Amino acid sequence: MISLGLRPVMARSKAASREFALIARHFAPLATHRAALALRDDAALLVPEKGHSLVITKDAIAEGVHFLASDPMDLVARKLLRVNVSDLAAKGAKPLGYFLATAFPDGTTDQAVAMFCKGLKADQKTYGLSLLGGDTIRTFGPAVFSCTMIGTVAGRRFVSRNGAKPGDDLWVTGTLGDSGQGLALLQQRATAPEKAASALMRRYWLPSPPFSFHAHLAGLAHAALDVSDGLLQDAGHLAELGGVQLAVRLEAIPLSSAFVKSAGRSNAAKLTAATSGDDYQILFSAPAAARERVQAAARASRTKVTCIGTVKKGRGVIVLDAHGLDVTPERTGYTHF
Amino acid sequence: MISLGLRPVMARSKAASREFALIARHFAPLATHRAALALRDDAALLVPEKGHSLVITKDAIAEGVHFLASDPMDLVARKLLRVNVSDLAAKGAKPLGYFLATAFPDGTTDQAVAMFCKGLKADQKTYGLSLLGGDTIRTFGPAVFSCTMIGTVAGRRFVSRNGAKPGDDLWVTGTLGDSGQGLALLQQRATAPEKAASALMRRYWLPSPPFSFHAHLAGLAHAALDVSDGLLQDAGHLAELGGVQLAVRLEAIPLSSAFVKSAGRSNAAKLTAATSGDDYQILFSAPAAARERVQAAARASRTKVTCIGTVKKGRGVIVLDAHGLDVTPERTGYTHF
Structure with a gap:
């Protein structure tokens, strides 16, 4: 496509030349899958594995909004891939390419x-x-990167958001709040001992989705999604689409020791963890009868899982403290529409 | 994902709320294919038609580079889709979604x-x-839009760039140079009678890829691509990847009457048409024995096709005038690497 900012053929050829050189030098070596046709064509040719369906997701990030110009560019790139890996893993899909x-x-x-x-x-x-x-283009403004990632599932074993059933357990992988606390530290809204601070900021820069758990999810979960906008907000989607109520036990919210060193383990701290973004953990509901299979899958994939509540008849998300009292915050973010 | 520019939970929920409202109001009605899951999930589930492969392409555009902030937004959106439709059509693929x-x-x-x-x-x-x-995100700079478009071909009937063979005819659909001339008019680098000017500028704003020709291409073409960076430059890719030489007859370059009214039909004008960008026509090579089938396909799909040259042993692209003299411009853009 021609660019407005550039004038006739010479300038255009030079710009095109730069783009081709950029692709040849930096991007072509990354195109290892045969579907990529070594980036020598305008399109990729993907022949899906027999009996498999494709799961496709797309996330974009902008400089000044999702990352800063001063951020290490390798971490920006890895975060872009990881937020997409996270979406696929929560659907039980195995990433293939992007x-x-x-x-x-x-x-x-x-x-x-x-x-x-x-x-x-x-x-x-x-x-x-x-x-x-x-595509590699120029912008006269801050950088914007977009990634469309493709994964596969056997048959149509896609774990959707809308299957949570009353009686299900509610599980979450990993720990919550680390990334949000990392951002709070970076924005000097929080403090922590040096080692804990470094771990939390690292988690903000470089999320670590529970990738190896994806292979187990389809056989276990009634519904799942990745926690990216805060546990309670994302739980709201499961509740709304499943037509159920999710009751979250505040004392069960899994916290890392680094988080505790910075924010403590009070109910307020747990609520912070439950409303932080960028966790990239998987929230899923599974039948109570599958409890042991969930634990076995966690061991097999070396993934920490925690049962944080139950699915009930009703609607919305409620948060209960250790005494069973309703401590649901006013804004959990689940009433979007 | 959380945004750096926004502060804790309240602001985030409000921003997320805006995004969800935007998606529900504007984008969800556009998600008509079942694979989209009504945009209610973080991912799409695509079950490819039996015996079909997927062809996938991605193009991005930026404000100030590929379009202006003052451009009508509906045309910007349509151009974004059409540059991707063009890539798929040139591979013989039927677009499915994006x-x-x-x-x-x-x-x-x-x-x-x-x-x-x-x-x-x-x-x-x-x-x-x-x-x-x-994904719908904010940027503090000019707009950037990216589109990943998916199409299908029967079996693996993908028309690649690398199959041109000595003895092939070289064909192009439609007319060349209109869009480039439209941009020249917009930038006041050219003049034209009012009606012609309007047609040429329209072609720049809204390319018209030969969409209906895609269904015929796989059975006919040895190699194909869409002309987006100028005929001679793109012909260079066919030459390089096929390990052949493309000889283009300058007098055969197809020009529209609007183009002729603005730029004339001199050799210089034809060279301008052959080095303009944003044509979004299909350049393809086909065996000489298929000449009548190409014409029949053109009639069946109501697509104008013109034989503009031949494929020979050798390398690169040469341009010949009506007397058979070599008038290849110094920069055709085909020596990128």
């Missing part, structure tokens, strides 16, 4: 692009991903 | 988003598309 659109600010150095691609490469290895295609 | 990431500038009005979606809706109808998923 399409990437990068709008780098005019004047971005080759070194910054190289650092960005170094991050992509590292996480391609971690999650078994390949770059499949994309 | 994922969309919108980074709207902070303060974008609801009306602007509605206009954008009106454009999407119009072209969803034109091309039989459904919105399948995506």
